[in-house]
Amino acid sequence: MTDSAWSLHPQLARDTAPLGDLPLSRVLLMDDADYPWLILVPRRAGLRDIIDLDAAGQGELMAEIARASAALRHVTHCDKLNVAALGNVVAQLHIHVIARFRSDPRWPRPVWGPGPRRAYAPAELRHLGLRLGEALALHGDAPLSRPHDPA
C-alpha cells in the first residue's frame, strides 16, 4: 500500500523508467544501458535510511531485494550482484540492485562515479523492462518508457 504522503523523488523519476510496484517498493529501471540496474523505493514518506523502516518493513524490503536480485540474475546471467543503499545525494530511501559483468565498463569498481551515462534505445528499454517485469511477477501498467520517448 502506498503511503498517501509519499511521492517519488524527482531525480529518481528523471533517471529511470517505472516497472511497477511490489508490496512495499516501487521498482524502477535505471536508464543506464551499460548496467542492468533496478532501484527499489519503499512507498512510505520520510524514510532516508533502512533503519528508518520498522522491523516488519525491513523484512519486507529484504524479501524484495532478493526478488529483484533473482530477477536480474535470471534475465541477465550476470557474474555478480551489487546491492546498495547510499542516498547521500537523493534524500529518499532507495536501494540499488545492479547486475555486474566481468566485461562491464567499470568492473570490478562500483558503478557510481563521474562520467556520462549511456541511455537505452527506446526498444531496448521496453524489451529489458518487460523481461524484468515478468521475472519480478509485476503486473503494473508501467509504460516502460521515459516521458521524452516517442509513443
Next chain:
Amino acid sequence: MTDSAWSLHPQLARDTAPLGDLPLSRVLLMDDADYPWLILVPRRAGLRDIIDLDAAGQGELMAEIARASAALRHVTHCDKLNVAALGNVVAQLHIHVIARFRSDPRWPRPVWGPGPRRAYAPAELRHLGLRLGEALALHGDAPLSRPHDPA
C-alpha cells in the same frame, strides 16, 4: 553458529579488526580512520551474493544490518548510513555498513575509490571498537587490535 567449512577471507582479515560475532555474522571494524565502518561477514561457506543465503538467513542478515546501523548511528551521530554488498573483488559475501558525515573526505560520493587509506592509531581503534562492541551488545573476546599493533 559458525559453519565449520567457513573461514574469513584473508583480505578482509588484513584490512580490519574483529569486534566479535552476531548470531549469523562476524563483525569487523574497517581500519580506515576517515569513516566509522563495520563489515558483516555471514559465517557460512560458499556465499557470494545475498541471495545465496536462504530466506531465513536473509532475514537474519537484515536484522544484523539494522543492528550495526543503529550502533553506528548511536556511537557516531552520523549524518547518513551507507549499506552495501558489492564483493566484486573479494569473493566472500560481506556487507559494508558505513557512517557518513557531510564533513567526511568523500562526501557525498561513495567511500570506495583509489587513494591511500588512513589507519587508526592503536588507542583510537581500541576506543571506537569497544564503544561499537558495547552498542552492538557483543561479548566477544575480540582483541580490538591488529596483528601488527604493539600489545
